Amino acid sequence: MNLARISRRIGLGGVDEFVGHNSSDDIIETAINASVTFMGIPTIGGSIEKWPGDKEFDLNNRIQRLVSRRSNEDAIDKKKLPDNERDKQREVNWRKYSVDEIDKHRFFHAGQYAQNQIKLRLSYFWLNHFTVGSKETTSQLISDYWEQVILKGLDGSFADLLYDAITHPAMLTYLDNIYNIGPNSPKAKSCGSSAGQASCVVGLNDNLGRELLELHTVSPAAGYNEQDITDCAKILAGWGNIFDKNGWSKKPSDFRKPWDNYQSEPGTKRVLGQRVPSGKKGLRVLTDFLADHEHTKKFISKKILTHFCGAQFASLNYNELIEVWNKTNGDLRQIHEKTLQLSIKASETIFLWPTTWCFQIGRLTGANIVSGFNEIGGDNMRSHVVNASWIMSEMGHDFWSERQPNGFSDIKSDWISTEHFDRRIRYAGLLFDYGRPSQNIDSIISKHIVSAKLKSQLSSISKERTRFIATLCSPEILEV
Amino acid sequence: MLRRDLLKAIPASLFLTGFPNLGATKDLKDGRLVVINLEGGMDGICAVPPLGDKSLRSARRDLLINENLELNPFFGLHPSFKNFGSMLAANEATIIHATAFPYTKRSHFEGQNIVETGILTPFSSKTGWLGRAMELAGVGGRSLSLDTPLLVRGNMDVESYYPSNLRGSFLPNNAVLDALKSIYEGDALETTEVLQRQLKTSRDSPRLRDPEGLAAFAGKKMQDPYGPKVAVIRVPEFDTHANQGTEEGRHSEQLEIVDNVFRAIKSGLGLRTPVQ
Numbered sequence: 001m002n003l004a005r006i007s008r009r010i011g012l013g014g015v016d017e018f019v020g021h022n023s024s025d026d027i028i029e030t031a032i033n034a035s036v037t038f039m040g041i042p043t044i045g046g047s048i049e050k051w052p053g054d055k056e057f058d059l060n061n062r063i064q065r066l067v068s069r070r071s072n073e074d075a076i077d078k079k080k081l082p083d084n085e086r087d088k089q090r091e092v093n094w095r096k097y098s099v100d101e102i103d104k105h106r107f108f109h110a111g112q113y114a115q116n117q118i119k120l121r122l123s124y125f126w127l128n129h130f131t132v133g134s135k136e137t138t139s140q141l142i143s144d145y146w147e148q149v150i151l152k153g154l155d156g157s158f159a160d161l162l163y164d165a166i167t168h169p170a171m172l173t174y175l176d177n178i179y180n181i182g183p184n185s186p187k188a189k190s191c192g193s194s195a196g197q198a199s200c201v202v203g204l205n206d207n208l209g210r211e212l213l214e215l216h217t218v219s220p221a222a223g224y225n226e227q228d229i230t231d232c233a234k235i236l237a238g239w240g241n242i243f244d245k246n247g248w249s250k251k252p253s254d255f256r257k258p259w260d261n262y263q264s265e266p267g268t269k270r271v272l273g274q275r276v277p278s279g280k281k282g283l284r285v286l287t288d289f290l291a292d293h294e295h296t297k298k299f300i301s302k303k304i305l306t307h308f309c310g311a312q313f314a315s316l317n318y319n320e321l322i323e324v325w326n327k328t329n330g331d332l333r334q335i336h337e338k339t340l341q342l343s344i345k346a347s348e349t350i351f352l353w354p355t356t357w358c359f360q361i362g363r364l365t366g367a368n369i370v371s372g373f374n375e376i377g378g379d380n381m382r383s384h385v386v387n388a389s390w391i392m393s394e395m396g397h398d399f400w401s402e403r404q405p406n407g408f409s410d411i412k413s414d415w416i417s418t419e420h421f422d423r424r425i426r427y428a429g430l431l432f433d434y435g436r437p438s439q440n441i442d443s444i445i446s447k448h449i450v451s452a453k454l455k456s457q458l459s460s461i462s463k464e465r466t467r468f469i470a471t472l473c474s475p476e477i478l479e480v
Numbered sequence: 481m482l483r484r485d486l487l488k489a490i491p492a493s494l495f496l497t498g499f500p501n502l503g504a505t506k507d508l509k510d511g512r513l514v515v516i517n518l519e520g521g522m523d524g525i526c527a528v529p530p531l532g533d534k535s536l537r538s539a540r541r542d543l544l545i546n547e548n549l550e551l552n553p554f555f556g557l558h559p560s561f562k563n564f565g566s567m568l569a570a571n572e573a574t575i576i577h578a579t580a581f582p583y584t585k586r587s588h589f590e591g592q593n594i595v596e597t598g599i600l601t602p603f604s605s606k607t608g609w610l611g612r613a614m615e616l617a618g619v620g621g622r623s624l625s626l627d628t629p630l631l632v633r634g635n636m637d638v639e640s641y642y643p644s645n646l647r648g649s650f651l652p653n654n655a656v657l658d659a660l661k662s663i664y665e666g667d668a669l670e671t672t673e674v675l676q677r678q679l680k681t682s683r684d685s686p687r688l689r690d691p692e693g694l695a696a697f698a699g700k701k702m703q704d705p706y707g708p709k710v711a712v713i714r715v716p717e718f719d720t721h722a723n724q725g726t727e728e729g730r731h732s733e734q735l736e737i738v739d740n741v742f743r744a745i746k747s748g749l750g751l752r753t754p755v756q
Contacts, residue, residue: 008670176721185569192585205721207722210586210587214589220585220587222600226586231739395499402716404519404520404588414630417671418674421671421672422644422675424643425652425656425660426644426649426650426652429649429650457662458663461659463655466659467657468658469652469659470659470663472661474660475663
């Protein structure tokens with residue numbers, strides 16, 4: 001396979017991380033065992049540097065901001081202002097404590113400038129597998145979830161990643177587990193006859209339990225029933241209680257893996273025949289059991305191979321990945337290494353997700369129209385300096401969007417429409433018009449286009465702007 | 481006032497207004513079909529509550545709406561449905577309640593897939609029932625979303641419409657589209673051809689892309705005898721779960737959007753509901 005194509009297929013695309021390495025196996029192994037260094041540009045046209053520490057936020061800081069925002073909001077509401085004045089103050093308050101705009105730029109800059117694009121590309125797959133969309137407070141937590149759970153999880157086992165993803169406050173909020181309270185929990189008992197009133201809402205919410213089985217692990221192929229789902233919900237009750245009767249008065253440090261016995265459902269549960277004990281430890285028993293389940297291995301092996309190698313290849317070769325899974329006890333580094341090796345071997349083309357395409361053409365051309373980290377949220381938005389979150393949402397591929405937990409599709413036909421194509425053409429045009437490409441389009445054609453026919457078709461387009469757009473929107477760049 | 485006794489038993493075939501006939505008579509110009517897909521699942525018991533059912537209050541204590549519009553002695557209508565209520569009263573609409581396909585599992589995604597493919601084994605078809613029907617009927621359609629919903633897939637001649645908001649960007653020009661046409665084959669080639677056709681008519685297109693704006697646009701386009709015969713409008717985020725709420729709350733807001741979509745399509749089509 002053509003080297004440039006390999007590089008785009010596994011995630012590098014336009015980054016010369018091949019220099020100094022002997023083989024693609026060597027590059028994959030090095031990347032998988034290295035960490036990600038977050039880079040960015042301070043202003044449009046500026047040079048690439050390390051992402052600044054004052055624009056990184058840990059979970060405690062994020063929670064503290066949510067708590068402050070909430071208490072300020074309560075204070076604003078108490079003032080009994082006219083509606084428009086109250087809304088204005090709320091808006092200012094919201095902006096003051098929100099970090100998601102910065103997070104989205106960090107994400108977009110990482111896709112264009114960070115070191116170790118291979119690992120980032122793997123992280124997009126898992127961020128989508130364990131989807132958390134915007135809901136209530138999650139927009140302020142998604143970045144922590146991505147970096148601290150997904151990206152870090154790439155170095156561990158699937159079982160660890162599963163447990164950490166399910167217990168992160170972003171996931172517990174997104175899939176309503178914060179409202180999942182055991183009907184026989186200490187809380188339900190203390191509610192007594194006032195159960196059901198606003199202060200004493202108790203009862204199971206099986207949303208996370210259901211998706212844990214359907215989307216995150218065994219899939220419906222495992223043939224579980226409603227009782228299995230209910231028992232999952234019972235095991236999960238008690239996880240995610242980030243409020244207490246006074247609102248947000250818990251310590252931020254309680255939020256990393258928020259467990260509260262007070263809301264948990266006592267008793268032994270049973271899921272797909274597995275006995276699960278009561279208490280906090282029950283969930284780990286369940287997730288370890290599910291992580292090692294044959295249907296999980298099959299479902300996820302197929303899914304990850306579909307993403308990196310194509311659907312047909314996946315359905316024929318997923319056993320190779322299950323073998324690695326069994327041999328290494330679900331070590332994701334080994335699973336990823338094998339996946340990427342297979343990706344190079346597979347001849348089937350894969351359709352790149354819109355943002356993956358944006359990042360790759362940004363790296364290929366050296367062009368960029370997204371605000372630098374010192375320009376975020378300021379009033380310097382000239383019409384052609386674009387906010388990262390607009391681009392992601394215009395492309396229909398924003399990891400911070402409100403969406404369903406089955407995430408973005410891996411099926412090409414889900415991304416083919418006149419409007420999707422229109423966006424690609426517009427974005428490529430913007431890069432040419434305002435992005436100051438540093439790479440000549442003819443050298444991109446000669447380096448990255450494999451088919452001789454396409455090469456000559458593209459080269460024969462006389463106008464440079466048209467040649468630039470047609471190349472970046474050509475089948476070989478949209479699909480690798 | 482709303483007329484009583486509006487909930488009439490109308491056979492499902494009439495609900496799909498003459499749709500299969502379009503295939504037999506390709507030049508038939510009168511049929512139009514707008515499918516509004518409430519993604520995530522509307523709560524039917526909340527939208528059209530069986531108020532006369534004694535168990536309703538005890539079973540749905542936290543979800544009950546108090547100020548329902550009155551349909552008949554047994555059923556009410558959610559207060560967000562003001563326009564739809566007038567349409568019911570004017571005999572322009574009907575409700576087919578508590579209908580379901582024989583799928584009893586509770587997976588959102590399997591259920592939604594069946595709704596769109598019309599095939600009872602989830603994820604077994606790459607085309608939608610509407611797309612296949614349109615193919616048979618030889619009619620083109622328009623989907624008002626960024627992507628092409630599964631529902632209408634199977635018909636090559638589907639346009640999607642969801643105006644871009646990328647500031648400073650230009651509509652793809654003819655030179656670019658000609659260049660892309662020269663390098664594409666198959667499905668993607670058709671996509672570029674449709675884009676080129678859209679380009680010709682895009683000058684008068686509104687930039688609105690909320691469900692209501694899109695619906696008005698759909699209605700306007702469908703007035704044209706040579707315009708699309710089928711439109712799909714997707715109203716997402718109906719999976720409100722624990723946030724459903726009552727009068728105040730996400731689900732009520734969603735229903736209001738649907739109600740506005742009804743009104744907007746009608747006004748786009750140049751129709752008016754008589755005042756009752």
